[in-house]
Amino acid sequence: MLVVEDHEELAQTVAMGLRREGMAVDVALDGEAALDRTAVNDYDVVVLDRDLPGLHGDDVCGALTRAGYPARVLMLTAAATIDDKVTGLGLGADDYLPKPFAFAELVARIRALARRSRPALPPVLVHGDLRLDPATRIATRDGQRLPLSPKEFAVLELLLSARGAVVSAEQLLERGWDEFADPFTQTVKVTVSRLRRKLGDPPLIETVPQAGYRI
Structure with missing residues (x-):
């Protein structure tokens, strides 16, 4: 996902x-950088500060909506009146969370939006005797x-x-790691190898030569 916030520490x-x-997670500190990143990356969720300097968050949201960008947009802003919320949602935002916020609520809202950004999935993923609950x-x-480590879980x-x-492997790297991941690294192969060992027998992850992996 992409976090767009001009306050770098936050x-x-x-x-x-x-x-x-x-x-x-990738980070953009202004609206122009946000649009540059969305032009080359398919994010599930964009957490967008509304009060950005330069290119305003409203303009970023509007540009993404007009372009038909598939990510869900969560506006994160100090402007919390009903009119502010109505305006933000009217621009194409999918959710609206005022500052200050509880981090647990932010995570819950992001996960809810991420589930809706792709074809609908059940809340718990099941394959045979394997169960994975993204919420817990x-x-x-x-x-x-x-x-499992966070990357193995991802x-x-x-x-x-x-x-x-x-x-x-490229899709796993793009969606499981951030923009600083080395595209020539063996980290995906190593992570899949560790994951296989932890999953045990019978094996669940198949390597498809010159294509990738599948359950």
Whole structure:
């Protein structure tokens, strides 16, 4: 997802907290940078500060709406009157959270929006004896909790969400890591290898040569 906030310390604090929740997060400090990033990345959710200097958050939201950009937009702003909310939602925002906010509520709203940004998925992903609950960040197999790292959890969630379709290493890197990830790194291969060991037998993750991975 993309966090757009001109207060750099707040932006990095929010991004760090979301990454601890297993999300892949990029940061933009102004409206122009936000539109540059959305031009090349497919985000699930854009957390957008409304009161941006230069290109206003309203203009960013309007530009994304006119372009048919698929991400859900959560406006995060100190302007919290009913008229402000109506205006923001009228511009195409999908949700509106006034500052100050509880971080747990921000996470819950982002997860709710992310579920709606792609084809609808059940709240708990199940494949045989494997269960993954994105809300609680708990994955189990045969009733036993799996000790997954945030990245392992993210990769497993992406593979289960694909419902048997092949997910390329590039897609896993783009959606499971942030913009600073090295595209030539072996981190996806290493993470999948660790995930396989933790999932145990019988094996669940198949490598499709020259294509990627699938459950």
